[in-house]
Each structure stands twice: as structure tokens, then as C-alpha cells.
Amino acid sequence: MTKKPAYLTLQSEERTHKIWMGSADYQINFNQDKSSLIFYTAFQNTNRKHYTGIFPDSPEEIENHLKNPPYGDSKTTTLQGGFQLNHEISNFLNHRNVLTIGSEYVSDKVYDEIPSYNYLVDQHTKDWGVFSE
Numbered sequence: 001m002t003k004k005p006a007y008l009t010l011q012s013e014e015r016t017h018k019i020w021m022g023s024a025d026y027q028i029n030f031n032q033d034k035s036s037l038i039f040y041t042a043f044q045n046t047n048r049k050h051y052t053g054i055f056p057d058s059p060e061e062i063e064n065h066l067k068n069p070p071y072g073d074s075k076t077t078t079l080q081g082g083f084q085l086n087h088e089i090s091n092f093l094n095h096r097n098v099l100t101i102g103s104e105y106v107s108d109k110v111y112d113e114i115p116s117y118n119y120l121v122d123q124h125t126k127d128w129g130v131f132s133e
Contacts, residue, residue, distance in 0.1 A: 006051040007069035014051040019044065034088040038102075041081040048074045052114070064116075072114035074121075079107045084131075100133045 006014040023042035029035070053070045056062050084102030105128045112121040 007053060007055075007065065007071070009055065011054045012051065016049045018047045021045070031087070034090075036086045037083065038086070039081075039083045041079075043080070044076075044078045046074075046076045048076075050074065050114075068116045070114050070116040072112065072117075072119070074110070074112035076111075077107075077109045079105075081105050101131070103128070103130045 002009055006012045021042070021044040023040070025038060025040035027036055027038045030037075049071065050073075051069065051071050053065075056065050082102060082104030084100055087099045089097045089099060105126070107124070107126050109124045110121055113119065
């Protein structure tokens with residue numbers, strides 16, 4: 001509870017985020033509404049400025065901390081898309097059942113850097129899968 005900048009306190013964390021996100025889907029029903037085809041996509045982009053640190057004790061570390069406080073930047077972008085096909089089976093083992101098959105792709109890029117700590121995460125994961133139920 002202070003009005004000082006984060007890097008001048010004994011211990012603190014500070015985060016400022018800018019987040020954009022959105023999604024869309026489209027469904028087509030056919031076969032007298034016993035079947036449907038669904039397409040979907042979504043994204044999220046997060047830009048973050050952050051500080052994480054403890055004020056140092058030694059004069060040399062204090063001087064370095066004041067010249068180069070441990071502020072960082074991160075950017076995360078996630079994209080997702082896929083489709084699924086659903087089909088109702090009216091009398092399977094005396095019950096109404098829905099067969100579902102589909103596929104999905106997810107891309108997740110993460111870049112997070114705090115130069116004064118020599119900290120860097122720079123990764124891009126991509127996942128593709130198919131499913132049935």
C-alpha cells in the first residue's frame with residue numbers, strides 16, 4: 001500500500017494487461033435435424049507489462065536495480081479452430097445416441113522477457129487432434 005513505483009518498494013508485483021479476444025461458430029443442420037456440421041474458431045491476444053521483484057540489500061545490487069529495474073514484457077497469442085459432425089442414432093441399444101466426429105487445431109505463441117534477470121521464454125506450440133464419441 002504505497003504510492004511509489006513498484007521497483008522502489010521492498011517487494012511487489014505489478015501487472016498491466018491489454019487483452020483482445022473473439023470467437024465465431026457456424027452450424028448447419030440437415031437430415032431432418034438429425035445431423036449437424038459445426039465450424040468454430042477463436043483467438044486471444046494478451047500483451048502484458050509487468051514487474052516482479054524484491055528490493056536488494058547490497059549497495060552494488062541497489063545501484064544496478066535502480067538503473068535497470070526488473071520490468072518485463074510478455075505477449076501471448078492463441079488461435080483455435082475446428083469442426084465437428086454430429087449424427088443422431090434414434091434407437092441404438094434402446095436409447096437415443098449422438099455420434100460425434102471432428103478435428104481441432106490450437107496454436108499458442110508465448111514470448112515473455114525480463115532483461116535484467118536474463119529471463120526469456122520464447123515458445124510456439126501447435127496441437128492438432130481428431131476425436132470421436
